[in-house]
Amino acid sequence: MKPLAAFLLVGAVLALAPFLGLPAFYESFLYLVFSWIVLATSWNILSGYAGYFSFGHAAFFGAGVYATAVLGSKLGWSLLATLPFAAGVPALLGVALGAVIFRVRALRGELFAVLTLAVTFVVSTIVLNTPIDGGPGVMLSAVPIPQLAPSPSGSFYLMALALALCTVFISYTVYHSRFGTGLFAIHDDEEVAEVMGVPTYRFKLAAFALSCALAGLAGGIHGVFVSYVTVSETFGHWLALYVILMAAIGGTRHWLGPALGAAVVTALLYAFTASDFAVAGRALVGLVLILVILFMPQGLLGRFSRRKALPRKALTPPDAPIVAVRGEALLVVRGASKAFKGVQALAGVDLEVRRGEILGLVGPNGSGKSTLINVVSGHYPIDSGSVVFEGREIAGEAPHRIAADGIARTYQIPRPFAHLSVLENVALPPMFGRVAMDRARAEGEAWRWLEFTNLSAKANRLPGDLNLHERKFLELARALASRPKLLFLDEVLSGLTASEMDGAIRLVRAIREQGTTIVFVEHVMRAVMELTDRVVVLTSGRSIAQGVPRDVMRDPLVIDAYLGGAHA
Amino acid sequence: MGGDLAQGIRRPWRPGAVAKPPPLPSAALLGQSLLAGIFAGALYGLLGLGLTLSWGLLRQINLAHFALVFLGGYLTYQLSTAGFDPLLTLALIAPAFFVLGVALHALLARFKVSPLNTLLVTYGFTVMIESLLQWIWSADYRRMDWHHGGVKWKLGELFVSLPELLTLAVACATALAMWAVLRYTDLGKAMRATAEDAPMAAAFGVNHQLLSLLLSGLCAALAALAGTCLALSYTLAPSQMYAWIGVVFAVVMIGGLGNPLGPLVAGLAIGVSEALTMALTAPAWAPLVSFSLLIGALLLRPHRF
Numbered sequence: 001m002k003p004l005a006a007f008l009l010v011g012a013v014l015a016l017a018p019f020l021g022l023p024a025f026y027e028s029f030l031y032l033v034f035s036w037i038v039l040a041t042s043w044n045i046l047s048g049y050a051g052y053f054s055f056g057h058a059a060f061f062g063a064g065v066y067a068t069a070v071l072g073s074k075l076g077w078s079l080l081a082t083l084p085f086a087a088g089v090p091a092l093l094g095v096a097l098g099a100v101i102f103r104v105r106a107l108r109g110e111l112f113a114v115l116t117l118a119v120t121f122v123v124s125t126i127v128l129n130t131p132i133d134g135g136p137g138v139m140l141s142a143v144p145i146p147q148l149a150p151s152p153s154g155s156f157y158l159m160a161l162a163l164a165l166c167t168v169f170i171s172y173t174v175y176h177s178r179f180g181t182g183l184f185a186i187h188d189d190e191e192v193a194e195v196m197g198v199p200t201y202r203f204k205l206a207a208f209a210l211s212c213a214l215a216g217l218a219g220g221i222h223g224v225f226v227s228y229v230t231v232s233e234t235f236g237h238w239l240a241l242y243v244i245l246m247a248a249i250g251g252t253r254h255w256l257g258p259a260l261g262a263a264v265v266t267a268l269l270y271a272f273t274a275s276d277f278a279v280a281g282r283a284l285v286g287l288v289l290i291l292v293i294l295f296m297p298q299g300l301l302g303r304f305s306r307r308k309a310l311p312r313k314a315l316t317p318p319d320a321p322i323v324a325v326r327g328e329a330l331l332v333v334r335g336a337s338k339a340f341k342g343v344q345a346l347a348g349v350d351l352e353v354r355r356g357e358i359l360g361l362v363g364p365n366g367s368g369k370s371t372l373i374n375v376v377s378g379h380y381p382i383d384s385g386s387v388v389f390e391g392r393e394i395a396g397e398a399p400h401r402i403a404a405d406g407i408a409r410t411y412q413i414p415r416p417f418a419h420l421s422v423l424e425n426v427a428l429p430p431m432f433g434r435v436a437m438d439r440a441r442a443e444g445e446a447w448r449w450l451e452f453t454n455l456s457a458k459a460n461r462l463p464g465d466l467n468l469h470e471r472k473f474l475e476l477a478r479a480l481a482s483r484p485k486l487l488f489l490d491e492v493l494s495g496l497t498a499s500e501m502d503g504a505i506r507l508v509r510a511i512r513e514q515g516t517t518i519v520f521v522e523h524v525m526r527a528v529m530e531l532t533d534r535v536v537v538l539t540s541g542r543s544i545a546q547g548v549p550r551d552v553m554r555d556p557l558v559i560d561a562y563l564g565g566a567h568a
Numbered sequence: 569m570g571g572d573l574a575q576g577i578r579r580p581w582r583p584g585a586v587a588k589p590p591p592l593p594s595a596a597l598l599g600q601s602l603l604a605g606i607f608a609g610a611l612y613g614l615l616g617l618g619l620t621l622s623w624g625l626l627r628q629i630n631l632a633h634f635a636l637v638f639l640g641g642y643l644t645y646q647l648s649t650a651g652f653d654p655l656l657t658l659a660l661i662a663p664a665f666f667v668l669g670v671a672l673h674a675l676l677a678r679f680k681v682s683p684l685n686t687l688l689v690t691y692g693f694t695v696m697i698e699s700l701l702q703w704i705w706s707a708d709y710r711r712m713d714w715h716h717g718g719v720k721w722k723l724g725e726l727f728v729s730l731p732e733l734l735t736l737a738v739a740c741a742t743a744l745a746m747w748a749v750l751r752y753t754d755l756g757k758a759m760r761a762t763a764e765d766a767p768m769a770a771a772f773g774v775n776h777q778l779l780s781l782l783l784s785g786l787c788a789a790l791a792a793l794a795g796t797c798l799a800l801s802y803t804l805a806p807s808q809m810y811a812w813i814g815v816v817f818a819v820v821m822i823g824g825l826g827n828p829l830g831p832l833v834a835g836l837a838i839g840v841s842e843a844l845t846m847a848l849t850a851p852a853w854a855p856l857v858s859f860s861l862l863i864g865a866l867l868l869r870p871h872r873f
Contacts, residue, residue, distance in 0.1 A: 053684055055691075100863055104870050107825075109684050110629060114821065115862070118814030122859045129852045237810050241695060244688065279699050286695030293688050294679045 003172060011165045018154030027157040031225065033266045034160035035218050038167045039239070040246035040258035042214035045171060046207040047244075048252030049180060051187035052109055054208075056116030057215055058239035059123040060090035064216025065223040065234050066132055072143035072224065079145045079224050086220025087213040093123070094212035098205045108190070124235035137230035140223055156225050163221065167214050168259050174207075175255040176307065178431050178439055181420075183207055184253075185428055188417035195377050197403035197432030197482065238282075242269070245289045251299025253419065260300060309423050309460060310440050312447060330355045330517050331376070331407075331486055336385035337541075338368075338375055345371040347541035348385065353486065358508070358518045360532035360549060362525075364562055368541040369521045370412065373488045377409050378402040389486070406434045406485035410478070410492055414471040416463035423459040426450055426477045433482030442481075449477040453507065469500045473507075480511060487511065488519045493527055505531060525553075537561065596725040601847040602840060607732040607801070609839020610739035614794045615812060616819040616831030617743055618787035624826020625763040626780055627683045628676060632690040633791050634809040634816070635697035636665060640795020641804050642705055645712045654714060654796050662792045669788025670781045677780065694809070701806040710804045717800065731800035738797055739832055742790065746828035759783060763826060811855075815842075818858035822865055837861075 018027060039057060047053045064086035071082040097119060101112050127133045148155040174180045182203045185193035194200045223229045242265060250261025265285075272281030296302070331353040338346040346368045353359050361369050374380045376387055378399035387395040394402055408429065416425050426446035430437045437445065450456045453473040458466060463474060472492055479487055489508065493501050505527055512518055522528050528535065529549050536546040539561040545552050552558055615637060622630045640661055647657045672693070676686055719730035750756035761769040762776050770776050798804070816831075819838055823830020838861060842854045 051684070053687065100866050104866060110623075110687075111821070111866075113684065113687055114629070114817045118817065118859050118862075121811070121814045121855055125852065125855045129850070241691065244691075248688070279703050283696045283699035283703075286692040286699070288692075289695070290689050290692035293681065293685050293692070294675075297685070 004169070007165055007169050007172075011161065014161055015158060018149035018151065018157050024151060024153040027151070027153040029270065031153070031157045031160045032270075033263055034157075034164040035222055036242070036246060036262040036266045037164040037259045038160070038218040039215055040243050040250070040262040041164075041167045041171045041255075042211045042218070043243045044247045044252055044258040045174060045214075046183075046204070046211045048247055048258065049174070049183040049187065050204060050207055052204065052208075053113045053244070054116040054211070055113055055240045055244070056119040057243050058235050058237065059116075059120040060094060060212040060215040061219040061222075061239060062120070062123060062127070062231075062234040063090040063093055063212075064219025065229055066127055066138075066219075067216065068143075068220035068223045069138040069140055069229050070132060072140055073138050077143075079143050079221070082143075083217060083220050086216045088216075090212040090216030090219070091209040094208045095205055098208045102201055102204045120235050120237065120240070124231050127235075128231045133229075133231050135231075137228055138223075139228055141227040143224050145224060156221065159221050160218075163214075163217055164259070168256065170210070170214070171255040171258075174210075176439070178442075179203065179206070181424065181428055181431060181439065184420060185417050188419055189415055191379065192411070192415045192417070193428075194399045195379060195403060195409065196429045196478070197400045198428075199398075199400045199432075201398075241285065241289070245285060245292070247299075248289065248292045249296075249299055251301035251304075253298070254301040254304060257299050257301045264300075306421065307424065309421070310443050312443075327357075328355050329353070330390065332386075332388045333372070333376065334386045334388075336372065336375055336387065337383045338371055338380055339383055344541055346375065346385075349538065349541065349543050351536055351543060353517060353519055354534075355517055356512075356515070357533040358512055358520055358531050360528045360535040361519055361521045361538065362523070362528060362535060363538035367538040367561075369538055370490060371541075372538070373409055373490055373519075373521065376402075377407060377488070400432065403429075403433055403482065404436075406483075407488070408433070408479040408482050408484035408486070409488040410472075410475040410490055412491040412494065414463075414468075414475045416471060416474055416478075418463060421460050421462060422455060422466070422474060423447070423450065425463060425474060426455075426481050429478055429482035433484070435483065445481055446477075449481045452480065452510070453477040454503075468495055469497075472496065472504070476504075476507060476511075480514075480516075483514075484516055486517045486519070488521065490521050491523065493522055493524045501527065529553075598844075598847055599726050601843040603726055603728065605840035605843025606836055607736055607839070608842065609836035610732075610736040610832070611794070611797060611802075611835075612816055612819045612839055613743060613832035613835030614735070614739040614790070614797060615816045616823065616835060617739075617746060617828060618790035618794070619816065620820045620823060620825055620827065620831050621746070621783060621790075622787045623820065624824075625759055625783060626673070627763075628673075628686040628690075628784075629683060630672075630690050630787065631687055631813070632672065632693040632697065633787065634812055635694040635701075636668065636788055636791035637795045637798060637812075638701060638804065638806065638809045639697055640665065640792040641799040641802075642701055642710070642795075644796045644799040645710055645804060646705075648712050648714060648799075654712070654800060658793060658796045661795075662789045665788040665792040666785040669785040669791075672788070673781050673784030677777070698806045698809065705804075705806070707806060712799045712804075714800060729801070731797075735797040735801060738793065739835075742793065743828050743832040750828060755779075760826075814855065815858040818862040822862060 017030070039061060043054060043057050067085040067089040068079065068082040071077040071085055072079065097115070101115055102108065104111055128135060145152060145155055148158040174183070182193065182198040185198055186200050186203065190200055246261035246265045247258040248261070249264060250259065251257030269281065272278060272284070329352050333349055333351040336346050336349045349368065349372060361372070363369055371380065375382050378397055382395045385395070386393055389405055389407065394405060417428070420428070423443060423446050426449055427439070427442040430442040430445045431439065447456065447459070450459055453476055455470060455473055455477060458470065463471060466474060476492060493504055496504060501524070508518065508520065508531055520528070520532055532549055534546060535549045535552045536543050537552060537558050544557050544561060545555045619630060619633050622628045622633070643661050644654050644657045648654060676689065681689055714731065716730050721728050750760060758769065758774045759779055762774055762779055766776050815838060819831045819834045823834035838858050841861065842857045845857050846854050
């Protein structure tokens with residue numbers, strides 16, 4: 001609870017200000033700083049952490065303003081009583097919008113940005129043309145506010161301070177939590193995150209709802225602070241611009257970045273609006289935004305924005321190997337078909353994977369091996385056929401559910417999360433996979449697999465610092481850390497030298513000793529012959545042969561498929 | 569500060585087309601509304617053309633397109649007060665805008681700005697250009713006086729004005745021309761190939777850099793063209809540019825990224841829907857139409873996007 005204590009201490013010190021008899025100007029100025037801290041930090045929880053840039057923060061702020069305005073002026077509620085609605089209405093709005101946009105697969109980020117650009121306009125139109133406002137604005141001077149300090153401005157100062165501290169603390173907590181890890185993974189590679197077990201859709205919705213609710217709270221307080229709200233003042237497009245600028249200047253990958261940026265930008269803006277150069281000040285905001293994106297994309301706190309690994313604990317003894325009856329069917333695929341715009345990638349594949357075995361899946365390029373992995377892991381929905389895992393139909397399940405069932409995969413071209421350290425990359429699957437550990441235990445587990453794959457020395461590096469061989473092993477470590485029951489290895493050996501390949505083969509054997517069943521997709525025939533118990537041959541989306549490697553490789557059909565009928 | 573935001577898109581003053589919510593609009597009023605919708609839709613399509621090309625083929629979401637359109641509109645306005653014909657002005661500013669577009673792309677390419685960050689950088693340019701417009705021409709509404717602007721024809725009960733007809737013709741002609749260029753010329757094929765797979769296109773000898781600069785310049789020149797058309801029939805105010813963003817992006821997305829005919833078709837559809845909404849309910853609800861259509865498209869056909 002050390003961080004919480006630090007937050008409370010900072011809060012307690014700052015809370016003294018209204019009792020020192022400062023001029024009201026200082027309280028109001030600091031109130032504004034705190035409000036902007038709330039807005040920028042709340043924006044960052046979705047847009048900075050998960051990388052979905054929202055241009056519609058004014059809409060959610062405004063929804064909060066008008067929730068309080070309606071309840072406070074028309075029903076006579078006190079400010080505090082309206083605040084749950086000031087948070088709830090924007091959160092619902094965000095969830096409704098997110099439920100539509102977050103389902104789209106391609107261009108998600110761009111679509112989200114552009115739709116949120118429009119949403120401010122839409123919400124303001126609704127407010128303006130309905131009795132919510134209707135045009136003349138809403139007077140809020142009669143709304144009762146809590147008497148927290150000797151003066152009203154002091155009370156607003158304290159409310160904004162409390163909200164700002166809460167928001168930054170939430171930002172801090174999310175940053176260090178499992179939830180935050182999931183959001184950062186979504187930022188880097190959403191598809192891989194989903195396949196590793198991150199419930200991406202739910203996480204994005206939750207982050208968006210949280211972000212909107214906090215912005216709405218700031219709006220509710222601010223409406224009463226200015227005491228007279230109008231549509232044009234509330235829904236101005238400047239709010240989104242300032243919020244984005246603040247977060248970008250401070251650093252979007254750090255929990256404190258937006259707060260720092262908010263303090264800096266608010267002070268600068270005040271200096272300009274107080275002088276006669278308001279228009280020039282706006283132009284300057286635009287220029288600064290451009291310069292920050294081009295020259296300082298990480299922001300002021302960029303160099304501090306890597307999360308520190310938790311202190312490394314002594315290894316707990318490994319979980320006992322998965323004990324299971326060898327030989328019974330673990331995964332049964334029947335008649336799996338999948339077409340892409342007329343290309344029949346899978347044309348009724350039948351496949352049975354037995355518990356405890358290493359099954360080789362071979363076939364020429366384009367025969368459907370990778371598509372089969374993508375279908376089983378849930379990345380592509382299947383057109384027809386069934387996929388039964390441990391006696392249960394899993395076709396049509398979301399990829400993160402399938403990951404939780406115990407199916408993992410590696411990618412032929414490694415796809416690590418580029419901004420997460422090697423350790424964090426490996427710690428992610430155990431947080432979201434079959435066991436769902438907390439971050440500390442997951443990192444302990446990650447250390448074990450880094451040692452297993454000889455990557456411990458690079459634990460705190462970024463994946464970009466690794467060579468191809470190490471990145472392939474990182475893929476393996478990631479797949480292993482989730483302790484899968486069934487593991488698809490997609491050409492882990494391609495591009496490795498002969499000695500690296502020997503190491504990899506030893507590793508695959510060791511994985512099987514842990515009790516994991518393996519489907520081994522490979523072109524390197526030496527490894528297939530050495531490692532696998534059985535082989536299935538795919539060609540043109542069909543399985544044409546299966547059996548013991550030596551027999552299958554002599555099958556004329558197989559030779560024909562590989563050599564294109566040259567022997568005929 | 570943005571009081572304009574809430575007012576929706578300013579329609580040109582048009583005696584027959586002011587749509588109040590009547591219980592049952594007359595056939596003539598409805599017809600005039602439909603015509604107004606078609607003309608507005610043509611301008612949506614014209615604005616969307618440059619955007620869809622830069623988004624679809626260059627992977628740049630150029631928010632500054634709107635600012636350039638308004639800059640073009642104001643320049644047309646300003647030069648018309650000095651006696652220049654808008655069409656002559658266009659001949660002057662289109663090359664100048666082409667250079668601006670080339671410079672913008674050179675900057676974005678030099679810093680390897682990601683698609684999402686292009687949105688932020690061009691947002692910055694938008695704000696700067698808006699401030700510039702406000703500084704020079706103030707925040708007040710400006711209306712260009714074109715000596716042919718009052719030319720009108722009567723078709724039965726309906727009125728058609730020259731500026732609107734001109735805009736419709738220009739929008740159709742540019743969209744068709746761009747479609748033909750992309751579809752049939754080697755240049756167009758090279759552009760589409762680059763958009764699909766830049767390294768592979770480069771391996772086949774396509775000069776990716778040069779093409780992208782050219783395309784970006786072309787998009788900016790299209791902004792100049794749209795600006796001139798805007799000034800012909802609409803009232804200008806710097807902050808009005810934000811009122812166009814939602815509807816034009818909806819047009820671009822519904823039309824399909826990189827498809828030069830998409831914005832025109834989607835623009836006409838949205839323009840007509842807005843006009844009907846205005847005639848049957850109240851003008852103030854028009855801004856919701858494009859957003860609702862886009863959300864509907866997302867709900868019904870999420871895989872198209």
